[in-house]
Amino acid sequence: MRQLSSLVARLPYPSQTVQRALAVAAIVTQGGIGVTGSVVRVTGSGLGCPTWPQCFEGSMFPVQHPEYHALTQWIEFGNRLLTGVVGIVAALCVLAAWRILLDHPSRTRLVKLAWAMPAGVVAQAVIGGMTVLTGLLWWTVAIHFLASTVLVWLAVLLLHAFGEGDERPRWRLPASGRVLLVALVAALGGVLVAGTTVTGAGPHGGDPDTPRLQAPIETLAFVHGSLLVVYLVVLAMLGMQLLRTGATPTLWRRYAVTWLVALAQGGLGSLQYALGVPEALVSFHVLGSALVIVATASLWCAARDRGPAVSAAPAGAEPQVSAAR
Template identity: 70%
Template sequence: MPLRSLIARLPYPSTAVQRAVGIAAVVAQGGIGVTGSVVRVTGSGLGCPTWPQCVPGSLVPVQHPGIHAVNQWIEFSNRMLTGAVIVVAALAVLTAWRILIDHPSRKRLLALAWTMPGGVVLQAVLGGITVLAKLEWWTVAIHFLASTPLIWLAVLLLRAFREGDEPARPIVPPLGRKLLVLLTVLMWAVLIAGTTVTGAGPHGGDIHTHRLDVAIEKLAQIHSGLLIVYLVVLAVFGLQLLRVGAPKSVWQRYAWVWAVALAQGVLGTVQYALGVPEAMVSFHVLGSALVIVVTATLWTGTRDRGPVVSLDPAPPADRELTPAG
């Protein structure tokens, strides 16, 4: 039986299910980065020194000379969490595909859903390269940065469940849209700069890992300076919202960006002043994910794609009988 026919037999996902799947995608893509930071700050990055096996000859942790059992299990648990991300990615595709069967116009929704398992494959490959490269700082940076567009895409997927598929119509003036593009570029610049600070910092995932040989003070100044520029652009964007009388929903998203960005800045400052304690590193990584989420939410909230047509199943007589997706 064709896969499409099997999916067509599934119950049509309710509005609550669609929302839950979208939220789960955002949490999964953001959460895996946070758990990865726990591996790094506990020095467990090479708790499983090979990939895909944990140690040579075993997929699971076993007693191994020179490797503490706790470090093994921390790294192994992080790898196993990838399984949860895979499940969420599969649910996203199944949900979007089931919707597409009843509403053939929802091809964009399915395309966004497919980026979730695609991201899992990409991260698995990069994770293997990172382990095989003995956690060189730049491989860790690439591994983290690759997760950031996946968080962004997960937010777009969540939004897509609740919007139509018409061409995006901006609800802010052209200058406001350009400022939002600049804000997004600056966000990634802040993230990239943050990975260099991490690369020069004390938490490399393993005591033998090479660190970026640049003064951490200089890198931290660049990182914080970019955040300040991000906030300045955010403020100017707010003036544009005032000029056009933006709707309440946009102002709410805008306020969340300010709240999260400022909290992240304060957290980073305190973290640096205290000598980069381990727990605060993971909270800072969580903050990075939240900055992406709220910025992407602002992005989606400043455009209109028309009404959503797929909250309910289509009448049986109206369903597309030709293969889709």
């Protein structure tokens, strides 16, 4: 470990711009891999590579095969390759956080969040392998998606961690407001889980022969939509709390963006259902879910203050302190 630390110490200290760019890249890649995964599903390419970690027995790459169309092979294989991009970005986040830690030993929380990125990539690779080896059973696909949602949330926390301190969080909301914020996150979790059941019973299973969840899709869609209504009601209650107690401009901006994204996602979901779940709208809906997560996580971060960042510059240099207020 000491040898690794000495190698990391030779790296240039990451500027604030680099820190932010890496964290934004983590958000984009963690959310983007979910979108490309939906493309695999709606094109029926989930078993284009029927084995794991190889594409075919004895080959890491697609090969000509009478039972598997070349296009579906390459769609699935391309999604697997994107995992490598996610892994590279995750590794760069760790290196940046580690380099910062060497100059600022108090930044352990930042390093833990950074390490969550490659750990998530490994976990997703294992879950993805399980998904393929079980023939794309709907609940394995659901776990695969839900793991991505957690990683998107953590990537947003990482972005904010680069630009804030490590003090005990001081909430900008009263106790009742914090309860509403926790309820908002719980409602979002419910919406996402319910959405996976709708997908599990829907027409896009990733492969024509994949068993589907045997439940009325109308009922599942109603539950999914009802939980979104709960999310919006809690969001409205949070807004009334902000009006009574006051809020920073940043918090109000995050709140407004959360409303816009959530309403757009709800409208898209309703359109998707009314049109019979066309393939293109499925991927846009997955993208929308990632944006709702990003907006909600950003609202969460704006609701508390961890003090100014102490790692904007190397130890001994004049720091350019910046913190969201």
